[in-house]
Amino acid sequence: MNKTFKNLIKILNRLTGSKYPEIERIINDAMNRGDIPFLTDFSKLLEDIEYNFLLGNEAKKVRTTDRKIKELTLKYSDLKNLDHLMVIHESGVSMYNYSFAAKYFDANLISGFLTAIDSFRDASKIKKSNNKNHTGFELKYADFIVLLNPGNKFKVALIMDEKPSPSMRLSLLEFTNKFESEYKREIENFRGNLTKFENADKIVKVVFQSTLLFPHRIKSEINIEELKQNLNNVQKIIIDKAYKLQKEVNYFLLSSLIEEMEESNHNIQLENILENFCKLKKSGALICFSMEEMDEVLEKEIEKESIFELTNTLEDDEIISPMVGVPQKHIDKVNEHLRNTSFLFQRFIIDELIGIPKTEKTKYLKDRFKHWSKKDKDKEKIKRSLQDLREKGDKYKIIYEMTRYKELCEELGYEETADKISNEISRFLNDLKMENIKLYDELRESFNKSLTKYIEKAEKEIIEEKFLRGALLYKKAMRISIYLGDQDTVKYLEKLISNLGV
Numbered sequence: 055m056n057k058t059f060k061n062l063i064k065i066l067n068r069l070t071g072s073k074y075p076e077i078e079r080i081i082n083d084a085m086n087r088g089d090i091p092f093l094t095d096f097s098k099l100l101e102d103i104e105y106n107f108l109l110g111n112e113a114k115k116v117r118t119t120d121r122k123i124k125e126l127t128l129k130y131s132d133l134k135n136l137d138h139l140m141v142i143h144e145s146g147v148s149m150y151n152y153s154f155a156a157k158y159f160d161a162n163l164i165s166g167f168l169t170a171i172d173s174f175r176d177a178s179k180i181k182k183s184n185n186k187n188h189t190g191f192e193l194k195y196a197d198f199i200v201l202l203n204p205g206n207k208f209k210v211a212l213i214m215d216e217k218p219s220p221s222m223r224l225s226l227l228e229f230t231n232k233f234e235s236e237y238k239r240e241i242e243n244f245r246g247n248l249t250k251f252e253n254a255d256k257i258v259k260v261v262f263q264s265t266l267l268f269p270h271r272i273k274s275e276i277n278i279e280e281l282k283q284n285l286n287n288v289q290k291i292i293i294d295k296a297y298k299l300q301k302e303v304n305y306f307l308l309s310s311l312i313e314e315m316e317e318s319n320h321n322i323q324l325e326n327i328l329e330n331f332c333k334l335k336k337s338g339a340l341i342c343f344s345m346e347e348m349d350e351v352l353e354k355e356i357e358k359e360s361i362f363e364l365t366n367t368l369e370d371d372e373i374i375s376p377m378v379g380v381p382q383k384h385i386d387k388v389n390e391h392l393r394n395t396s397f398l399f400q401r402f403i404i405d406e407l408i409g410i411p412k413t414e415k416t417k418y419l420k421d422r423f424k425h426w427s428k429k430d431k432d433k434e435k436i437k438r439s440l441q442d443l444r445e446k447g448d449k450y451k452i453i454y455e456m457t458r459y460k461e462l463c464e465e466l467g468y469e470e471t472a473d474k475i476s477n478e479i480s481r482f483l484n485d486l487k488m489e490n491i492k493l494y495d496e497l498r499e500s501f502n503k504s505l506t507k508y509i510e511k512a513e514k515e516i517i518e519e520k521f522l523r524g525a526l527l528y529k530k531a532m533r534i535s536i537y538l539g540d541q542d543t544v545k546y547l548e549k550l551i552s553n554l555g556v
Contacts, residue, residue, distance in 0.1 A: 125221075126332065127325045129263040132222040134309070137198065138213040139258065141233060141251070143244050149208065150233075150251040152258050154267060192218065201226055205234045207241050229261045266328075268342040269305040270335075272296055273555070274355045275401060275522070281339055281555045288322055288330045291315060296340070304352050338521045339555050354408060373400050379412055384419040391426050395467030398529070402522040403467075426466055433462040449486045450493045453479055464530055472533060480537035498538065505534045505543070512550075521554045528554075 136154040143149050192201045201212040203226050210230045212218070218226075233254060234241065240250045258264050272278065278297060282290050295314045299306035312327055334340045343351040373392045374385050392400050403422070410418050436459045443452045460475040487494040512527035528547050535543040 123325050123329050126263065126328050128219070128221045129225075130266055130308075130324075130328055132219055132225065133262060133264065133267055135214045135216050135218070135222070136212065136262070137215065138211075139229070139262075140211040140213070141254070142209050142211060143241070144207045144209075145244075147244075147246060149241075149244065149248060150254050152255065152264075154262075154264060203227060203230045205230050205241075206238075207244075208234075225261050229257060232257045232261060265342050266308050268344055269307060269348055270296070270311075270340050270342045271300055271305050271351075271355055273339060273341050273521075275405065276339060276555050284552060284555075285334075286330065288326055289334055291318075291320055291322070292327065292331055292334060293339070304355070305348070337553050337555060338516070338519065341519065374404060374407065377415060380416050380419065384416055384423070387423045388419050391423065392467070396469035398522065398525060399467030399469060402526060405522050429462050429466055433459060433466065436462065449482050449489065450497070453482050453486065453497060456482070460533065464526075464533075469529065476533040476536045480539065483537055484539075501534050501538055505531050505538070508534070509547075516554070525551050525554050 133154060138154065139152040140148055141150040192199060194200075198213050198215065199217055201214070201218050201223065203210045203212075210226060210233065212222070212226050214222075236257065237251060237254070272293065278293060282293060285293065292311065292315070295311055295318070296306050299310055299314060308331065311331070312324065315322060315327060331340070335342065341351075341355075373389050376382060376385060388403070392403060407415060407418060436455055440452065440455050440459065443455060456475055456479050460472050460479065463469070463472040463475065483494065483497065486497070508527050508531035512524045512531065515521075515524035515527060528551050532544055532547040532551075535541075535547065
């Protein structure tokens with residue numbers, strides 16, 4: 055059968071997920087009788103099917119993305135209207151409160167008032183809706199609008215400035231359901247212990263996207279000019295405006311950022327701003343924190359900023375600058391080691407040092423140097439062992455020892471050496487494949503397990519916003535991919551590291 059028509063049949067089978075032997079028969083018959091018009095039309099039909107199928111998939115992706123962006127924009131618009139959220143037990147006690155705004159809020163007073171209103175509704179036998187999607191009722195209280203939604207043995211009150219939108223009503227319903235699902239037992243056995251509901255902040259963040267209202271910062275250790283090289287135009291403008299605002303008070307608010315961009319006449323739609331803002335947050339370029347965390351976070355971030363600025367201006371041998379209360383001899387010893395390490399590793403150590411209380415910094419430096427000294431000795435032992443193994447030509451043992459040597463180099467921050475060793479392992483692994491496929495497969499299986507382990511660890515660190523540690527783990531995974539000859543994974547990991555902006 056003509057190769058073109060074989061490919062077309064494959065297309066049809068792929069699109070439908072089925073086999074069509076009768077199609078092959080029809081095409082064969084047409085070819086045997088020389089029915090060229092039929093074959094031409096049939097060919098065009100299959101090409102159209104594939105084109106429309108692929109087009110439909112792309113359109114679906116676009117529609118999904120558009121929907122998510124629109125939802126995000128609605129959430130942000132709703133957030134600006136919100137003041138407080140309360141969860142009130144049927145006894146009238148406020149179990150959980152969350153403030154979206156900085157306005158004064160007397161939870162006990164309002165919970166008592168709302169409980170009284172609800173009791174009045176019950177006493178007056180006002181008919182309640184049987185609709186499971188019903189979002190309670192709303193009322194005006196002082197300068198606020200209150201939207202109440204009932205749960206089982208509790209109710210949720212959303213306090214806002216203006217009338218709620220339909221999307222806000224749905225968000226309230228979603229929060230009520232999630233809260234009840236998460237804390238069903240605690241609600242039923244409630245005896246006044248409010249600490250059981252402290253983690254409900256997580257539900258608020260998910261349902262209402264409340265972190266959009268949090269103070270934000272550009273991550274201190276990020277080089278802004280380097281970061282901007284990988285950004286689109288909207289993201290570059292966001293970073294520039296955010297940096298300008300951050301310089302004034304050490305943080306910025308999204309609302310201020312949007313105002314700044316609107317005043318600059320960039321003609322960027324709100325949806326576009328929010329979409330790119332969230333992408334920057336996801337990449338780790340922007341961090342956010344609650345008002346309660348602000349003092350602590352800002353202190354650390356400003357310390358990081360000053361250290362990184364100082365690091366960039368100091369001579370090469372002064373990676374860690376002098377610190378009050380830390381003997382210079384310990385700093386000098388650590389700097390002596392760090393001079394031979396990668397810039398990423400140096401930043402990782404500085405980042406760790408910043409996160410340690412002042413009283414423990416000396417101990418950290420002493421322990422680090424002691425650990426490195428021991429690992430350096432271990433590395434030299436393996437290096438001598440490798441010389442003997444090379445003479446004997448035992449490739450399996452050579453690869454095993456070289457892997458240990460590489461891991462020690464990674465632990466010590468000698469990343470350039472680790473890169474070279476990875477390429478050597480790759481060559482020896484290929485040689486072993488020719489000599490002993492069983493041992494080769496055994497090593498590959500072991501390496502693949504290590505690869506998966508490093509990627510999983512990196513992802514956990516990144517979730518916890520430990521981006522430098524995550525990047526180092528991705529680097530380890532990338533080296534394994536190199537000697538496995540998996541270039542696709544190498545490129546994928548390179549992109550992940552680049553996206554971290556470290």
